[in-house]
Amino acid sequence: MNVHELPMILFTILAQMSVGAFVVLGIIQIVAARRFGSAAIDKVTDPALFAIGPVMVLGLIVSMFHMNDLTNTLNVLRHFDSSWLTREIVFGSAFAGLGFVFAFLQWKKWGSTRQRQALALVTAAVGLMLVTSMSMIYYSLITVPAWHTLATPAQFFTTTFLLGALAVGAALMGTVMWRIKVAARAGTAAADTEGVVDPDSRKLLTSILKGIGIAAVVLLGVEFIIIALHISNLAGGGAVAGESVAVFSGGWFIARLVLVFLGAGLLSVFVYRYASSSKMARPLAILATSAFALVLAGEFIGRSQFYGSMFRIGM
């Protein structure tokens, strides 16, 4: 497995996961608002929202290790009109900044709900621009056949939504478990899901987890189609592409497929199946977290192989 590009592997995955989680939380707001009301949704999803910021900032910090002269760091903002790398950094910083402002307003409940929603919409748009710029960094290299293909943006966006959705699922169940623990420590009699999560929130959680389970299975299908098309495309694409395609084979490649299948396929089906049983908080939390962890590991291997498939035309 190629770990020479470790800073880039971690940065792209963490940033995509952050954007994905932010957008998924937004979709939850839009879809569920009519039935549950904004305030009820905020109560369930705010802790997950607050977790995105640190992940994104961690990603940005890790990405600094890709540079070899930090004293010139600010120069990377100079070439916005031509370099996708500059655009990536601008949109990445903007997403982190806007996300921070939004999370802060959400925490303090400053401004009207509409105003905060407008800000969230802008933040999500900037986040999607970030993922676009990220994929264009690689897609625009016409000298690297394994990257100069639609598979690059398709895979980046699939990773974004797959990891984002599963991260939200894990974060929401983690919050429930944490609340149960706090209640138990305080000696509350009903230290279970019934006791710490009111019926409305429980209904909402059930719907969210079911939605995430379905989304994960669909995105798993999309990802496997992308992988198959990418490999067949490279296999017929000349000598340099042929060197790249060899990377997508062997133990690590199979491990990636198995991990993503187990997490986004098998476990997500179980998440969907058991989402509605109120007595199942602990197993459900373990399921949601495991699904997320397996897919995260699979995507890590996948991204490492993406960098490993870098073979360039020429000499």
Next chain:
Amino acid sequence: MEKLGFSFDQTLCNGCKACSIACKDKHDLPVGITWRRVAEYAGGTWQQDGDTFVPNVFSYFTSMSCNHCEDPICVKVCPTTAMHVGEDGIVSIDEDKCVGCRYCEWACPYSAPQFNPGTGHMSKCDMCADYRAEGEDPACVAACPSRALGWGPIDDLRAKHGTLAGVEPLPDPALTRPRLVIIPHRDAQMTGHGTGAIVNPEEL
């Protein structure tokens, strides 16, 4: 101002690599950085001659550095504008701006920008700007014992030698439009139609 470029005559090169060493010496390049490199491209088949199969082999050399492209992908992708094009078409790196992200290294199909771990910056050929300012030839051109290398305004070079730049193992010139003219070896194979392979990859 006239744009500059290199010419290279494959029919004259015997693969001595004096150009490569002259460049390394002139710029005092550390181990691992070689702005000008010489690729040996070789291949062959068997040919039936009556009842006998005889080998039909070929080999030729290509000396390669930065080609100061008309459409330089390194300049396009650089986030800092450290990689820039001068008035004379020469592509050079401004070390005061470079962050050493190595994106240009990924992009260039001639491996022209090379990373210097000592400085944390990229480094590359500037066609010996200091020598040219004093009216001298670039070090590689001056060192070539068989006079296979040339330099000058690319329009003049093209008028004299033609416009060929797509010879194996070089990339398709449509990618970056190099200011380079190749005078092809008699066995030279056009880019994309090669049957041979680079036999000294460790030197490139």
